[in-house]
Amino acid sequence: xxxxxxxxxxxxxxxxxxxxxxxxxxxxxxxxxxxxxxxxxxxxxxxxxxxxxxxxxxxxxxxxxxxxxxxxxxxxxxxxxxxxxxxxxxxxxxxxxxxxxxxxxxxxxxxxxxxxxxxxxxxxxxxxxxxxxxxxxxxxxxxxxxxxxxxxxxxxxxxxxxxxxxxxxxxx
Numbered sequence: 403x404x405x406x407x408x409x410x411x412x413x414x415x416x417x418x419x420x421x422x423x424x425x426x427x428x429x430x431x432x433x434x435x436x437x438x439x440x441x442x443x444x445x446x447x448x449x450x451x452x453x454x455x456x457x458x459x460x461x462x463x464x465x466x467x468x469x470x471x472x473x474x475x476x477x478x479x480x481x482x483x484x485x486x487x488x489x490x491x492x493x494x495x496x497x498x499x500x501x502x503x504x505x506x507x508x509x510x511x512x513x514x515x516x517x518x519x520x521x522x523x524x525x526x527x528x529x530x531x532x533x534x535x536x537x538x539x540x541x542x543x544x545x546x547x548x549x550x551x552x553x554x555x556x557x558x559x560x561x562x563x564x565x566x567x568x569x570x571x572x573x574x
Contacts, residue, residue: 446499480543502523
């Protein structure tokens with residue numbers, strides 16, 4: 403083997419190791435997925451806290467871009483840590499991060515709405531109403547991410563319908 407071939411192989415191994423570590427860090431929500439109790443709930447709470455601290459609103463273009471990027475990264479990262487024996491590892495909570503942010507779409511950053519978003523997302527994520535449960539069967543990161551994406555869309559639609567209804571009722 404030439405020196406150039408060795409360097410290339412060594413660089414490839416190093417890059418794979420680095421990418422695996424980055425995937426693990428993203429997939430576990432910065433380690434929140436390692437919580438011994440309710441890692442999905444801990445990840446959702448962390449995501450809500452991050453969103454609350456971000457200087458963007460629920461209806462900003464930046465928030466939509468964040469969600470799109472988080473979804474794409476999540477498919478890759480959660481797929482990288484899933485295995486045949488454990489296709490949806492409990493420590494993979496990036497789907498909760500993304501789902502929590504989607505549930506907050508268009509809502510004001512107020513304690514009542516954020517609390518409602520948190521509770522509703524957790525309930526929907528646990529119940530997995532149709533057809534979200536079927537999406538879990540998708541391969542790798544797609545199955546991990548898109549059931550939560552769908553229940554988050556349900557949650558956002560419900561909360562925004564309630565909010566719109568309340569606005570109509572109070573403006574009569």
